[in-house]
Amino acid sequence: MATKRASQVKQSVWLTPRPARGRRSSRAGEGGPGSLDREVIVAAAVRLLDELGEPKFSMRALASRLDVTPMSLYWYVADKDDLLELALDVVAGEMALPEVGDGTDWQDGLRALAVTWRATMLAHPWAIRIYGDYLNIGPNSVRYSARALEIARSSPLSEADAMAALSAIFQYTYGFTATEVNWAEKAAEANGSTDDLIEEITEAVRDLPGVADSGIIVERPREPDHLLRERDFHRALDWLLIGMQSGLR
Amino acid sequence: MATKRASQVKQSVWLTPRPARGRRSSRAGEGGPGSLDREVIVAAAVRLLDELGEPKFSMRALASRLDVTPMSLYWYVADKDDLLELALDVVAGEMALPEVGDGTDWQDGLRALAVTWRATMLAHPWAIRIYGDYLNIGPNSVRYSARALEIARSSPLSEADAMAALSAIFQYTYGFTATEVNWAEKAAEANGSTDDLIEEITEAVRDLPGVADSGIIVERPREPDHLLRERDFHRALDWLLIGMQSGLR
DNA sequence: ACCTGAACACCGTTCAAGT
DNA sequence: ACCTGAACACCGTTCAAGT
Numbered sequence: 001m002a003t004k005r006a007s008q009v010k011q012s013v014w015l016t017p018r019p020a021r022g023r024r025s026s027r028a029g030e031g032g033p034g035s036l037d038r039e040v041i042v043a044a045a046v047r048l049l050d051e052l053g054e055p056k057f058s059m060r061a062l063a064s065r066l067d068v069t070p071m072s073l074y075w076y077v078a079d080k081d082d083l084l085e086l087a088l089d090v091v092a093g094e095m096a097l098p099e100v101g102d103g104t105d106w107q108d109g110l111r112a113l114a115v116t117w118r119a120t121m122l123a124h125p126w127a128i129r130i131y132g133d134y135l136n137i138g139p140n141s142v143r144y145s146a147r148a149l150e151i152a153r154s155s156p157l158s159e160a161d162a163m164a165a166l167s168a169i170f171q172y173t174y175g176f177t178a179t180e181v182n183w184a185e186k187a188a189e190a191n192g193s194t195d196d197l198i199e200e201i202t203e204a205v206r207d208l209p210g211v212a213d214s215g216i217i218v219e220r221p222r223e224p225d226h227l228l229r230e231r232d233f234h235r236a237l238d239w240l241l242i243g244m245q246s247g248l249r
Numbered sequence: 250m251a252t253k254r255a256s257q258v259k260q261s262v263w264l265t266p267r268p269a270r271g272r273r274s275s276r277a278g279e280g281g282p283g284s285l286d287r288e289v290i291v292a293a294a295v296r297l298l299d300e301l302g303e304p305k306f307s308m309r310a311l312a313s314r315l316d317v318t319p320m321s322l323y324w325y326v327a328d329k330d331d332l333l334e335l336a337l338d339v340v341a342g343e344m345a346l347p348e349v350g351d352g353t354d355w356q357d358g359l360r361a362l363a364v365t366w367r368a369t370m371l372a373h374p375w376a377i378r379i380y381g382d383y384l385n386i387g388p389n390s391v392r393y394s395a396r397a398l399e400i401a402r403s404s405p406l407s408e409a410d411a412m413a414a415l416s417a418i419f420q421y422t423y424g425f426t427a428t429e430v431n432w433a434e435k436a437a438e439a440n441g442s443t444d445d446l447i448e449e450i451t452e453a454v455r456d457l458p459g460v461a462d463s464g465i466i467v468e469r470p471r472e473p474d475h476l477l478r479e480r481d482f483h484r485a486l487d488w489l490l491i492g493m494q495s496g497l498r
Numbered sequence: 499a500c501c502t503g504a505a506c507a508c509c510g511t512t513c514a515a516g517t
Numbered sequence: 518a519c520c521t522g523a524a525c526a527c528c529g530t531t532c533a534a535g536t
Binding site: 011014015132133135137139142143146149150161163164167168170171172173174175176178179182186189190201204205208209210211214216221231232235236238239240241242243244246247 | 382384386391395399420423439460
Binding site: 307308309319320323328329 | 508511
């Protein structure tokens with residue numbers, strides 16, 4: 001990730017689309033070793049990433065999952081970076097595209113864009129970790145971005161404001177979801193729920209130098225974390241949308 | 250990162266603070282090999298991370314920079330994770346704390362919190378990449394968080410809204426800055442400015458399948474990127490603050 | 499055309515040993 | 518108390534070789 005060719009903008013698989021190699025789906029659904037294929041490899045990568053998480057995922061682990069030598073993968077993908085970029089676009093393909101136009105409100109549209117993005121990333125926590133390392137211009141990502149553009153432009157906002165609105169919604173959603181995923185992963189490592197972890201951390205932080213002696217009160221929320229999270233996520237979206245609206249007069 | 254002890258919540262150096270080992274600053278400013286110290290190591294780590302970036306930083310590289318064997322570092326820090334967590338708190342120490350109370354507006358306070366956080370992270374791009382992997386409860390981080398709490402509570406918002414407001418500001422700022430850093434890093438890899446990169450990508454994306462044939466117009470902004478970024482960053486903060494304000498009546 | 503084996507240049511970290 | 522050397526269990530990727 002981000003450790004790529006040091007020169008031009010070949011920064012993406014999608015900009016130098018070598019054709020997928022391997023048997024071109026002759027007799028579909030054959031299975032078993034030997035039936036390698038770029039799509040098969042990428043699909044297996046997504047599943048293994050879901051299983052192991054990004055830090056434990058490796059080319060070697062993927063190869064052994066597919067019952068081949070690590071190096072055989074390199075017949076189909078240029079390197080690990082390219083494979084991950086392909087995997088990201090598979091994930092992007094899972095995002096439900098919100099409707100646009102006539103009946104639907106642009107504010108509902110923007111919210112729906114945020115909601116589907118978050119849901120998809122929560123389903124593949126590794127994806128949000130590497131998301132920023134790639135351009136995300138695969139067919140599925142592009143489809144999503146195009147719809148996002150349409151929705152933003154269907155609003156009464158100026159072109160500049162519409163673009164800023166899209167960025168704002170997206171960057172907030174990115175930050176929120178990344179934080180969310182990190183807590184979930186920390187909780188999983190501690191073999192507990194996010195609530196347990198928050199409880200423990202809150203206790204511990206209370207006794208920290210600089211906290212105990214200052215006047216700050218550190219309270220843990222009295223509400224289950226996932227409910228609070230849901231509410232807070234939408235509350236900030238409300239705030240953003242209200243703010244956007246307000247500029248219209 | 251995130252590859253830690255699989256059991257309890259010893260998830261942070263700060264929760265199990267082994268005393269820093271090494272000569273306790275006898276005759277300060279001695280320099281040269283042999284004058285190892287936890288602080289010296291962490292400071293060197295920050296500098297090397299600034300220089301190399303996170304992906305190229307390694308315990309071995311740090312050791313060779315300090316003219317010692319890799320393993321000598323492990324006398325002072327438990328592992329790489331702990332070292333990075335310590336480095337992150339050094340960075341947190343660079344954040345300017347906004348004033349709170351009487352004279353100053355809570356909205357200006359929240360904005361200042363976002364601005365200083367972003368500025369600090371832009372100065373140490375590696376920091377934002379690993380930020381989410383740690384609890385960030387070192388003394389400097391805690392000082393910042395405490396001030397953030399004070400500012401939020403100085404607002405007329407309800408306790409719940411004040412907490413949600415803080416999250417919203419922070420998560421938006423995190424998302425915005427992370428995106429910003431990623432673009433800057435991609436530009437650096439391509440040996441060009443962010444503007445050049447955006448230009449090239451925009452051109453390339455235009456010709457992509459699914460873009461060319463659809464009706465979407467992909468235009469590049471007519472304004473230098475850093476200006477646009479500054480404006481957009483603050484515009485979304487405006488929107489959030491307007492939204493928060495609006496709930497008060 | 500597709501896959502393998504050996505090898506290279508890396509990692510973080512262990513352990514026992516040196517001073 | 519502090520530092521080292523050798524070794525282990527990993528990485529991604531090269532290259533030449535097999536079929």
